[in-house]
Amino acid sequence: MDKHSSFAISNPHKVTLDNIQKLGLWLGISGLLILVLATLNVHLEPKNIFVLVSIGFILIGTTVYARRTYLKQPSGIKNNHVWFKSLTNRSVLGWSVGIILTLFYVLLYWFPKFLGLGINGEPNSGLIVMFDSISMFFKEQPASQWFVYGTLYTLAILALGIKFMYKYRHNQYQLIRTTVVIISQLFLAYLIPEILEGLNSETPYFAKDIKNMWPLNYYFFESWHLDNMLNGGTLGMFYLVVGIFMFLVFTPIITYFVGKRWYCSWICGCGGLAETAGDPFRHLSSKKLSAWKLERWLIHSVMVFIFIVTVVVLYGYFTGSGEFLGLSIYNYFSKPYGFLIGAMFSGVIGVGFYPMLGNRVWCRFGCPLAGYMGIIQRFKSRFRITTNGGQCISCGNCSTYCEQGIDVRAYAQKGENIVRASCVGCGICSAVCPRGVLKLENGPEKGRINPTDVLLGNDVDLMNLVNNKTSKF
Ligand code: SF4
Ligand code: SF4
Numbered sequence: 001m002d003k004h005s006s007f008a009i010s011n012p013h014k015v016t017l018d019n020i021q022k023l024g025l026w027l028g029i030s031g032l033l034i035l036v037l038a039t040l041n042v043h044l045e046p047k048n049i050f051v052l053v054s055i056g057f058i059l060i061g062t063t064v065y066a067r068r069t070y071l072k073q074p075s076g077i078k079n080n081h082v083w084f085k086s087l088t089n090r091s092v093l094g095w096s097v098g099i100i101l102t103l104f105y106v107l108l109y110w111f112p113k114f115l116g117l118g119i120n121g122e123p124n125s126g127l128i129v130m131f132d133s134i135s136m137f138f139k140e141q142p143a144s145q146w147f148v149y150g151t152l153y154t155l156a157i158l159a160l161g162i163k164f165m166y167k168y169r170h171n172q173y174q175l176i177r178t179t180v181v182i183i184s185q186l187f188l189a190y191l192i193p194e195i196l197e198g199l200n201s202e203t204p205y206f207a208k209d210i211k212n213m214w215p216l217n218y219y220f221f222e223s224w225h226l227d228n229m230l231n232g233g234t235l236g237m238f239y240l241v242v243g244i245f246m247f248l249v250f251t252p253i254i255t256y257f258v259g260k261r262w263y264c265s266w267i268c269g270c271g272g273l274a275e276t277a278g279d280p281f282r283h284l285s286s287k288k289l290s291a292w293k294l295e296r297w298l299i300h301s302v303m304v305f306i307f308i309v310t311v312v313v314l315y316g317y318f319t320g321s322g323e324f325l326g327l328s329i330y331n332y333f334s335k336p337y338g339f340l341i342g343a344m345f346s347g348v349i350g351v352g353f354y355p356m357l358g359n360r361v362w363c364r365f366g367c368p369l370a371g372y373m374g375i376i377q378r379f380k381s382r383f384r385i386t387t388n389g390g391q392c393i394s395c396g397n398c399s400t401y402c403e404q405g406i407d408v409r410a411y412a413q414k415g416e417n418i419v420r421a422s423c424v425g426c427g428i429c430s431a432v433c434p435r436g437v438l439k440l441e442n443g444p445e446k447g448r449i450n451p452t453d454v455l456l457g458n459d460v461d462l463m464n465l466v467n468n469k470t471s472k473f
Helices: 019-039 047-071 092-110 126-130 132-139 145-167 172-199 223-230 233-258 269-276 279-284 289-319 329-352 361-365 368-379 397-401 408-414 428-432 462-468
Strands: 383-387 438-442
Touching: 019 047, 019 126, 047 126, 047 132, 047 145, 092 329, 126 132, 126 145, 132 145, 132 172, 145 172, 145 269, 145 279, 172 269, 172 428, 223 233, 223 289, 233 368, 269 329, 269 361, 279 397, 289 329, 289 361, 289 368, 329 361, 383 408, 397 408, 397 428, 428 438
Parallel strands: none
Antiparallel strands: 383 438
16 A cells, blocks of 8 residues: 555645654654664763763754644644554554564563673673763762663653644643653652662662652562661651552542542653653554453452552561461562563563554553552542533544543443543543543532433433533533
């Protein structure tokens, strides 16, 4: 098929890049190429200049490309050609990117020395040594693989967040949300923890990303982490108390008022990457009923799994025992969870499989924190998406671009409110709807779920319904 094909009868969207777009692409690719060459151990000196040039090229290149691409068209989301591009229709380019991402995660988690991590006191090399100067600046230590990962992760959210904002520039919700996503990642997840590490270099490590709470942070209650927080002075105690407060008090209260969106699509790092870098792949989420069933089984199984692991780990901590019912706590509980869920599911599959399974595989099928907030959202929250069914033209844009695989159109056609545990409140269904059918709202719980209120074609007394409506829109 012609690469400029379109589903439209007359193809209005020829894909041609002008010189400014080509310049942006060239800059971005050059920046990436520096990192690839470093990974292949090509000698690049001076490293501190090369790494800054690489980061600068990626940021400037993406901005130039996105600005030119989206500002040249009228505002409004088009998503032209997503089903015809090799990158976004599971073709060669998509598979290639998926395999490279997956390989990167495998090396990061299990074989960091192939990325250049110095083992047993050896100096760093390859990709990792490129980031030594930045790490030295923050905390006077050479870079670890996690420092490199955190820097690249933040760079991806920043660069592709800017691209996202050009693309969705007509939608205020998306602009504010993405600004918060970028600020959360840059300050809460990256700069503040790194600066605190530098200021407390004598204190053993504990997680200082304040929003990364249990159970998403699955090692929060591990003995070594608890000890490090308890021995970490005022700062350690602060993180311990805030971590428990966030999960037990703050999260249920905020989720009650606005749904799980405050976390999943506004401040979470996993959600942040999915919403920015993962945006071109959101239509790849499965909308099958079987996927919905699998989602409910999997996410709640992971929740139960982490709950059991945490109880067992705390039992070991308070009794001083390394075993539970004759089983080694580390080998049978902590390690399998860390391997299967922490590394394989959230990292390798969660991000590596973006181009095959969509951008929210982890959030939809695995994240125990999303599962916990999903239960509150479904049964005890003011959040809902209301649908003005009479305006729906059944184009299906909303369902296509729902990254959580929700068949939004089915609700819209019936004029039924959407109250689903898995909805992350990204607002894209509403943003891509050409008829303004969908609204993300917080209102009284009464009347939130209305499967029988307005069924098109049914004999419903609409005036009575309107007069009795207590919700404030
Ligand atoms: S239903 Fe809409 S707001 Fe919810 S996850 Fe899907 S696209 Fe996002
Ligand atoms: S995008 Fe809007 S008009 Fe199209 S099916 Fe969804 S609710 Fe209906």
